[in-house]
Amino acid sequence: MTALENGDETARRSLTLIGRLFLIDRYAKSRGLSIGAWREIRNRVSLRIIEKLFEHWSNIGLKVLPKSSLGMALAYVNKRRDGFRNFLKSPRLCLDNNLSERHLRKVVVGRKNYMFCGSEEGARRAAVIYSIVGTCELLGIDVYKYFAEAMRMISVNRSVDARLLLPHRFMHLAIAKAEQSKR
Numbered sequence: 210m211t212a213l214e215n216g217d218e219t220a221r222r223s224l225t226l227i228g229r230l231f232l233i234d235r236y237a238k239s240r241g242l243s244i245g246a247w248r249e250i251r252n253r254v255s256l257r258i259i260e261k262l263f264e265h266w267s268n269i270g271l272k273v274l275p276k277s278s279l280g281m282a283l284a285y286v287n288k289r290r291d292g293f294r295n296f297l298k299s300p301r302l303c304l305d306n307n308l309s310e311r312h313l314r315k316v317v318v319g320r321k322n323y324m325f326c327g328s329e330e331g332a333r334r335a336a337v338i339y340s341i342v343g344t345c346e347l348l349g350i351d352v353y354k355y356f357a358e359a360m361r362m363i364s365v366n367r368s369v370d371a372r373l374l375l376p377h378r379f380m381h382l383a384i385a386k387a388e389q390s391k392r
Contacts, residue, residue, distance in 0.1 A: 219265075219269055219279075222265055223262065223265060223266070226258055226261055226262045226265065227262070229258050230255055230258055230259070230304055231304055233250060233251070233254055233255050233258075234251075234300075234304060236250075237250055237251075237300065242300075244299070244300055244301070247300035248297075248298075248299065248300055251296070251297050251300065252297055255296075255297060256294075256297055259293065259294060259297070263286075263287075263290060266283050266286055266287070267287075269283060270283045270284075270287070308347075312339070312343045312346075315339070316339060341355075341375075341376060344375075344376040344377065345376045348376055348377060348380055350376055350379070350380055355376060355379060358379070359374045359379065362374065
């Protein structure tokens with residue numbers, strides 16, 4: 210049973226404050242706010258919530274044993290205060306790491322499949338491909354079309370700058386190419 214299910218008000222207060230952070234981001238996203246406006250809300254409202262959260266955790270820390278699970282969790286959080294504030298720098302930074310976890314799951318699921326398929330160099334190449342595929346998915350680029358077009362561009366010009374083929378740049382090339390074909 211979790212602390213919250215046991216009626217622990219300490220846990221309730223923490224989860225309420227964390228929930229407010231997510232609520233602010235949902236609000237900003239639903240309104241389609243610009244990056245600047247979203248950053249302003251985070252710095253004006255979310256920063257105060259973060260400060261309340263750390264104050265709450267500091268007060269709790271005075272009342273728990275350092276080696277207890279809660280004491281160790283609070284020590285972990287206190288050592289990483291600056292890291293927990295990173296999301297305030299840009300709305301492009303998520304409050305959680307769910308997206309990263311979902312993408313890593315693909316690697317973990319396939320790990321045994323790749324165990325006997327190569328070398329350290331093979332692992333490096335697989336990591337590059339996973340990164341490209343994940344970036345394409347984030348940008349809404351069809352992965353198959355991306356690789357087909359990238360291979361076509363390489364076959365036409367072997368000296369093409371590989372940096373131009375990165376998904377975020379590639380998307381701009383595709384848009385420019387589509388605009389040229391309209392003319």
